Amino acid sequence: MKLKTISKLGMALGLGFMLAACSGGDSGSSSGKTSDSKEVNLAYVEWDTEIASTNVVGQVLEDLGYDVTLTPLDNAIMWEAVSKGEADGMVAAWLPHTHASQYEKYKADLDELGENLAGAKIGLVVPSYMNVNSIEDLTNEADHTITGIEPGAGITAATEKAIEEYDNLADWNFITSSSGAMTTSLAKALKNEEEIVVTGWSPHWKFAKYDLKYLEDPKGVYGGEETINTFVRKGLKEDLPDVYSVLDNFHWTAEDLESVMLEVMDGKDPKDAAKEWVEANPDKVAEWTKDVKK
Template sequence: MKKWSLLLSAILVAAVLAGCSQKGKEKTINLAYVAWDSEIASTNVVKEVLESKLGYKVKMLQVDAGPMWTGIADGSADAMVAAWLPSTHASYLEQYQSKIDDLGPNLDGTKIGLAVPAYLNIQSIEDLNKAETASSLKNRIIGIEPGAGIMMATEKALTDYALKDYTLVESSSAAMAQELIKAYDNKQPIVVTGWTPHWMFAKMELKYLDDPKGIYGGDEQIHTLVRQGLKDDKQDAYTFLDQFAWEPADMESVMVAIQEGKSPEDAAKDWVSANPDKVDSWIKGTK
């Protein structure tokens, strides 16, 4: 009887120690993203699913495009859902392709280019060379963060379309949008670096300028990238990220909610709560 008592005590102690050990091993994951409205929306939705459905503690790493790709390649970040391919981030893919795992597109039908309000009588990037048009635009193209793929494409556009009198203004996604809203509300001329999906196309009548030289490429996709080795040590997260895919309308609904005043976290929670079937398809096989 004494032996059984001692054995039972040993089992209980082992169980307690194992429980404490498991409790100390918190599931964590690092998500890199750029502060574009589209990527703020998608990354927060991914964060919400990882935390509420898979039990992870998520650390958000806001960086520029270059460091985002570098972080996945060197393993300092686990994943990102913000790779615009094949054109916008082509230079980063060429540099890091052998050091990352590309899980394929999570969203189809994206586009980048120079955008203007629909009320402007400008149809093509070539029209920007007209002296009257350049003067009305104050010889400025309002851009976003330096190093973004769309900024590199616009630098090339300045050269290839001989827009030598124009300055590409570096700012941020948020600052660019505010400049656009201000000009739009006052029916003033403005040209910005634009992309879809983006809430500004849902809120304002905008149009892309024709790009006969194909500087900005055609329709693109947004891909999910993860560090090498993630499949081995965080298999459930890898499975979810591999299955994560949604539509432009989904992304736009989250972006609009944020633009109208919700925090990114609350907008993501609301979307996840309202779309259980889609979320369930993402996490199938993770448990």
């Protein structure tokens, strides 16, 4: 079976048509799939964490004989796609703070399978050599600029709120781009020992590669510890019970996730990095697949 990744452009042009086509079959479920179907569509956001985790889960399902499609979407569209049954599931929900608004909007139309990783965090991040330790301490660092990621990301909304909540950030600029552009800017600043303030989250390979620190958040805008959670469409348990059980059992550590992210960051194809991790961790994969019918 072949694991496929759909381009963002393709998604923008034909999301509904493509997802409907992936469903196939004639069953009573909204997805059109039956327990005999071998087609699975996992939605994800193109953040380093979710690229790694979704490729690993996709590889496990592919090894079980499924034809897996990985569909990159903007954050809000990812939630909507799963809630409407246009995608089968996602392992990319950050709770209780980052994706709180999407959770409240779509939770009634989703099956929640719980956390797949604990100890996640978001906030403003700076190089450790910068002489600032709290958001409240920021004055004129980095030319009054925060370098962010995609406009639709939860951390972007939190940062916009932080600029409103912290009086010292009133005249700061917030530049949104992409996670890749943010890490490129971070790497350039670190190489030249320049000041930079970025939106950051962990687990992330940048904390393993660089000497960084979170700025304290006394107003609690970014919330406390988070978990990354798994959600699936309604009816998946009945339509594809083995897929449901793998997603339900999927759980790993920040170290697991960061090891895959580092490989991808160093230039390895995400599918190849996922395949190598799966092959190197048979015990963990066995826990995820233990309920699959033989």
